[in-house]
Each structure stands twice: as structure tokens, then as C-alpha cells.
Amino acid sequence: MTSPGPAIEWQTALGNAKLCLPPCHVIRDLLSTGVCVRCIFRLSGIHDRDCYISPINESELISVLEEQNEIKCNSTTSTNCCVCLGVLCPSCVVPEKPGADLREISSVNELALLISDMVKGEQYRIDEFSLEVSLPPVITANERALRLYLKQKYEKEQWFKDSFLRDHMSVKDTLKLVLNASLENYLAVQNVETLSSSFRIRLTYSHSETSQKLQSMLPNGHDSKKRERGSRENGSSKNCNEPDASAYRVLELIEDQNFCAQFQVPPGKVDKPCQLVVACCRTPTYIGGRYLKYSRNVSQSRWIIDDERMGETSVEEIIGENVRQICQGDGYKFHSAGREDIDVRMLGSGRPFLVEVSNSRIVPSSTEIEQISDKINHTDKKLVGVKNLKLVGAEAWDLMREGEAEKQKQYAALVWISRPLNVDDVCNLTSLKDMEISQKTPIRVLHRRSPLERSKVIHWMKIEKVEGTTQYFLLHLCTQAGTYIKEFVHGDLGRTHPSIGSILGCRAEILQLDVTDVKMDYFD
């Protein structure tokens, strides 16, 4: 960061800004009330960044305005502004590490450096960032108090009538104005204003002293929902949004008269600055594709009963973990368009899936995505495979769920019947198109699903004979999503009808099932 620019730069900026500032007596008043220079600038509608990063202090400001040289003022103010509570001075305290000692920050440079060290320390790879600032509601109250004070005192004066305070900048916007450029410098990437970047730097300011006073002052309405996020013991920085949201709501509704009755106007001076918590996080990264399952001993999702795992491993873990590792994320969630039983293979086109990685340190490039693909597809045991792996947006989730019930699925079942297959049987089955069947909830899932009777459609069937046998054949079928295939073959004690057995007039059993196609456009 370059050293504070030559005095010329901000002197010029200041010279221009003078036009926006209120008269000197007002400024003296504001300064002695405890308002910081930067708050004065922003309330006056000054948007020039150079003014804000100038190292000018209160007495120097007066000197400049009164066009005096080196005259010291006796207006000493506490270092923490009564409106912004130090946020813009900038002055705050930051825990060095979570739970560790607090460290004082007193310049924009220091703050920007702290933030950029954190980003680099976590090894994030970013090409842009968004700054999110969260301020305690008491600052809004302070600002309102100050405006009311100014109005009460100066509304008769000319400069006030000339639209003073209309074009002001909020504390948040001012902080961003000041900080973004420094951060861009240190991080060597652009800032994106409207939170559209996937990488977010969140600054959460809190001031327990005045916030508590505010809470107790405001009329009730917020019974403590503080337990929502598993409240922690330290009272200082409350990360719960509930009390803040309700405080803002109350402030909005309360009328000026009541406000002045409850709140100190102008706002009182404070000893300590805000406490700041810096957090950076990336919004979820989505990787989608299609998976194949070659094993009959791998469940789709992690399946553990009584501390014992069912199956060798799961599709979710094989894919999710590999994706998470390469993205260097904290965790993953696995979503798929439907699922198959542990003993059913997923072949052919594969089943669409989505992995959601939380807080990934990098967003993978296409080479890195190929790496993930290779890693999964070239393990020793060929249990699971992936196809068409690529980075997708958040809309992929909705696209996957869309029209789930209409999606058709194709299967291949190895069927045995209690008598030899004949020509009529084949004709019989293949001639049935879009046949409706009725399935009562299969007994094998009846313990956890509602007892219902569901109507499903079998679109078509094809028979493939198995050489060397008369009672075995491969049944290829295309059905509506949600059809229980196994039960359609063996009839589930007559609770699915018609079934292969009932159609052929004999007993039918299913030995193996494979999914051969899941028709879905998006993930091709």
C-alpha cells in the first residue's frame, strides 16, 4: 500500500469538498459533540475517496476551513465517533485468532492487510470478491439522533434549508468506499459491488455497550430467540440475526417524538470502539454430471445402521469426497435425480447428480475437473464411474428436480418363471404399451412409507432370451419414474397388479436388476 499520498491530493480534494460542508460553527458543534471527521464528510454528501483516506484530524479540519495556518483547536474528542462508533475512523478491535486476545486496528491500511492476510492464509484462489458489512442497529439509531439534533438546532438556518443531509452516504457505503480500493490492491483482484461474487468477505461489527442500552430502551417485541444458532457464552459479539432484525423493525416504526424521549439526542460519546469479526467464505460450488454404479454392494448414500455400515461404500462418498478434496472445501452434499437399491447397478447413460461443495478454497478449472473424473474412474476397484463432469450453477438443482415424476427410466431385469417361456409369452409382453399398474406400498418399504396405492405406467417391454435356458430371460422395460420394478416382477404377494407373474399366469421371480437409462436433458 502506498504511503499516504502527497498532501497535494487530498488538499485539492478537500478544497473541492468545502463547498458541500456546512458552516464552520456547525462543524465545531459536531466535532465537540463527538462526531468524527469522516462522518461529517459523508453526511455532507462528499463522495470523493481521497477525502476519506486523508489523514486529517479534527483540529486540522478546522484550520483548513477557517483558512488558518497551524492554529490548534482545543476540541479534543474521544477517538471513537458517537455516530459510527469508530467504524469509519477506522478504529476497532479484532480478535487475532478466534478466542484470542484483541488487537487494535487504527488505519485503513491495517484493516485491509489483516483481511488480506486471512484470505491468503486460508489459501483461497479468487478472481474477485464482494465485501459484506454488518453493523449494529445502534448506529442507525445514532444517525437518526444526530439528524434530529441538527434539525432541532439548525432548521431555521439557510444552509440547512438548502438540502443539507439529503445527499449523504451511509456508514456502510463509506466504509466500502474506503476499504475496497485497498483490498483490491492487496488481493490483486477486483471488487464486485453487488454481492454477485462467489467469494464473500464479511465484516461483522458489534458494540455491546450501546447495543445493550438500545435493546433495553426499545419497546418489547423481541423475546430472545437467541438460542436459534446455539448461542455461545461470550456476550461480546452476538452472531444471531434475530435481535438485530427486530431492532431495525422497531426503529423503523417508532416516531421521532417517542424516539427522542427514549434515546439520547445527540448520541452520547463512547469509550470503546466496535468489535470486529472478519469472516470469509465462498458460496457453494456445484459440480454436476452422471454417475454409473458397477457394484451390487455399494449403496447410493451413506448407510449406517447401529454403527454398522451396509455395503462396501457409497456412491455419495466416492464422488463427494473426491470432489471436495480437489476443490479444497469444508464439506459436501450429494444430490441425485432419483436413486437405486444397493444391489442394483446403474449402467448405460448414468444417473444425473450434483455435488454441492461448501466453502471451496478454489473453483476448479476444467483441467482440475478432469482430474476429479480421472481419480474416480481409475481407482483399482471399479465400483463407481462418472461422466460429463462439469462446473454448474445453482440453477442446476432446480433443473434436476424439475419434472421428476415425468421422467422415464429404463431397466434390464433378469427374470425366472416357473415354466418355460414360450412364443405367446413374448408376444404378450411386448404388445403391452403404456400399461397402467397399481402398486400398494411394497412390504420392504412399508415400515417407513405411507400405505398407499400408487398408479404407475409401464411404457414398453422387450424380451431378450438367455441362451441355454428356458425359464430365464432378460426383461427390458421402460417405466414411469417411481415404479417399483422388483415388485412388478414378483407381484409382492399380489399387492402389485398386474405383475409379470399375473400376466403370464405363473410364478415369476427377479434375480438381478440394472438401470440402463435415466432420461434427462440437462446433464448430457
Added chain:
Amino acid sequence: MAENAERSEETLYKPSPKSIEREKQAMEEEPIEDLSSLLLPNLNDLPQNPPTAVEFNFSRYFLPDFTKPGHDQYIYRHANGLCVIGLAQAHVALKEEGGVTAVDFNVGKSDRSELKVTGKRKRNAQHFESNSALCKVCTNDNFYIVRCCVKGSLLEVNDRLIKQPGLLNSSADREGYVAIIMPKQGDWLKIKDSLLSYEDYVKLRGLL
């Protein structure tokens, strides 16, 4: 792979790195013919008579002479705890001339076929004792009471038996099941040891 062997026999020179790459890609792409070969079973693995769906998915238990001589019933218990109740092979009703002619679920205090169980939690399911009556099975000359055999919630009765009582004659062990009951783990464990396995039942009744 067979393809590879043929190639090296035909060609006398080493294939270029490019064509090796191309071949590797082709193999990895899983052409449709490969899918077929994945689907077809190995003949050696195919048993003459595979296990039935019932044998495969349930543990079969038998209660000979339940509350009365000749009243043999079965309980098929699924791994998820649900119990399918029915008439065992040697039940007296099945031996009568003409077999079963009618089934009536209106026994005891309510008509069992009227119950409506809803939801995952199986609300409105009635709780029965092991000797509670499920239904009345009628033959030409007699009628017999079929009971629950295990204490639990009644989830479903096979109401197909009302219109098709003949199911009991043709397949009492499958489509002719009588009801599905959900016992609590504790209630199941209480009766489990007093039940007969399929082999023991067959031996007892001298079947097959």
C-alpha cells in the same frame, strides 16, 4: 482384450502413439455392445430353481396348532420388522373338501377390512394381541378363526380374499396371505423362540 490381440497379429509394426490413444478412448467409451455383455448373466450362476421372493426377503416361522389343533399359521418376518400372517400348508381348512369358500373380516369388535391406516407413523392402526381374531375362514361345513399370532399394530388385511377366497386354496403361502402386522421389537422377541422354522415345520407335518 480380444480386439487388441487380433490387431497385433494382423499388424507387423507398432501402432503409433496417436492410434493407441484413440483405441484407449474407444475402450473407455463403453459402446452399446458392451452394455449388453454386462447385462447377460453367467450361465453357471443360474440355479435351476432360484429362491422365491418370499424365501429371499423374509424369515419364515410357523405356529402349529395355534390355540386349537390343526390351526397352523405362518409368520413371514421381513428385515424391517413387519410380519406377514397367513395359513400354513397343513391348516385344517385347506384340507377340507371344497377348500375355502368365503373369508369374513368382520370378527370381534370391528370389521378388520374397514381400517384406514395413514402416514409414515401408521396412525389409526389398531393394536391387537397375539390371540386377537383377524378373520373367519369358511369352508363348506365349517369355519375357522385366523388369529394375529404376534402382538402388534395391524397395518393391512388382504381384502382381495373377500372377493377371491380361492386364493387361500391356490396360494395360501403367497397371494393368499391374510394380514400385515407391525410388532414392537420387544413383543417379537417374546414369541420368537417358540416358533418353528420351515424345515422343522415340514418335518413335523411330514410334508414334501
